[in-house]
Amino acid sequence: MRAAVLTEFNQDWQFQTLPDPRPAPGQVLIRIHASGMCGTDLHAHHGHLGGKTPMVLGHEPAGEIVELGPGVLDLKVGDRVGVFWNQKGDGRCAVCQAGRPDRCPNAQSWMHLGGANSELMLAWATGCALIPDGLSYELAAPLFCGGYTVMSGLRNGDPKPGERVAVLGMGGLGHMALQLSKAVGLVTFAVTGQADKKAELMGFGADEVLLAGDDPGKALQAAGGADVILSTTNSAKQIAAAFAGLRPQGRFVNMGVPDGPLVINPMHLMWGQRQLRGSSQDERSDLFETLTLAAAGKVKPKIELYPLARANEVRQRLEAGKVRYRAVLQHAV
Numbered sequence: 629m630r631a632a633v634l635t636e637f638n639q640d641w642q643f644q645t646l647p648d649p650r651p652a653p654g655q656v657l658i659r660i661h662a663s664g665m666c667g668t669d670l671h672a673h674h675g676h677l678g679g680k681t682p683m684v685l686g687h688e689p690a691g692e693i694v695e696l697g698p699g700v701l702d703l704k705v706g707d708r709v710g711v712f713w714n715q716k717g718d719g720r721c722a723v724c725q726a727g728r729p730d731r732c733p734n735a736q737s738w739m740h741l742g743g744a745n746s747e748l749m750l751a752w753a754t755g756c757a758l759i760p761d762g763l764s765y766e767l768a769a770p771l772f773c774g775g776y777t778v779m780s781g782l783r784n785g786d787p788k789p790g791e792r793v794a795v796l797g798m799g800g801l802g803h804m805a806l807q808l809s810k811a812v813g814l815v816t817f818a819v820t821g822q823a824d825k826k827a828e829l830m831g832f833g834a835d836e837v838l839l840a841g842d843d844p845g846k847a848l849q850a851a852g853g854a855d856v857i858l859s860t861t862n863s864a865k866q867i868a869a870a871f872a873g874l875r876p877q878g879r880f881v882n883m884g885v886p887d888g889p890l891v892i893n894p895m896h897l898m899w900g901q902r903q904l905r906g907s908s909q910d911e912r913s914d915l916f917e918t919l920t921l922a923a924a925g926k927v928k929p930k931i932e933l934y935p936l937a938r939a940n941e942v943r944q945r946l947e948a949g950k951v952r953y954r955a956v957l958q959h960a961v
């Protein structure tokens with residue numbers, strides 16, 4: 629199989645021909661049609677997530693099962709699937725025994741089995757989800773990290789009917805968070821520093837687009853405040869400022885990987901009993917809901933398509949902030 633291989637951290641990926649992998653018991657082999665590129669891929673590329681080189685990145689896979697390992701009962705050859713981050717726990721620790729293998733400290737991910745920037749990818753059957761009919765591989769791919777993550781964030785923000793949601797950071801994750809929040813019927817503000825995105829964000833369904841400048845908290849307060857802030861920004865400074873835009877009892881849900889420690893004004897926490905919450909890919913039903921809403925056309929990731937052969941260029945574009953929403957690598961099949 630051809631694959632884009634990270635042979636050394638921080639170096640361009642090498643296109644290599646690797647032996648075709650064979651699925652072990654409990655695993656499946658997937659022919660990849662599309663793989664989304666996520667901000668976390670940059671952290672992996674720079675070695676911030678650890679792991680050992682050589683490695684194949686890509687954790688927004690969408691493809692077709694071509695082989696089943698022994699003991700796989702529920703999936704079939706020909707199934708259209710995607711794979712999420714934590715595919716399988718060790719099954720034996722307290723966390724797994726309590727029913728949350730996705731939170732297992734020994735969970736297996738693409739970092740153990742190989743990622744999606746490759747013709748073929750191994751995955752644990754337990755890490756695969758079916759792609760609904762009518763949803764293309766290209767549009768499904770970004771849902772397996774970005775979409776899933778923000779749907780869990782929305783749920784973990786615990787919005788009540790009639791509450792106001794603000795999405796902070798309007799990139800790959802943010803534009804999906806905005807659409808998901810609207811799809812479930814919530815008043816939703818888009819908070820961005822990029823004035824040129826305003827028309828598009830209104831097109832995604834935003835009730836209002838707040839141009840935040842360097843103080844999103846002030847912009848939010850001026851707009852009446854938010855009960856839930858879904859934060860996808862990587863800027864610790866923006867997060868600190870935005871926290872002041874929460875209404876009393878408000879919940880700030882952090883889903884990004886900020887560029888420094890979060891400094892929150894303790895008075896804002898205490899008075900009004902505001903909360904800072906962290907969220908990542910959570911209940912499996914969040915992914916199912918995201919896929920279902922996308923298949924129904926209620927959520928549509930805005931994607932830029934590139935051939936896998938341009939993976940290095942796409943990574944550089946992402947790092948330079950030139951990917952507007954989500955880049956997806958298309959595989960020649």
Ligand SMILES: [Zn+2]
Nearest residue numbers: 666668773774
């Ligand atoms: Zn990701």
Ligand SMILES: [Zn+2]
Nearest residue numbers: 718721724732
């Ligand atoms: Zn475990």
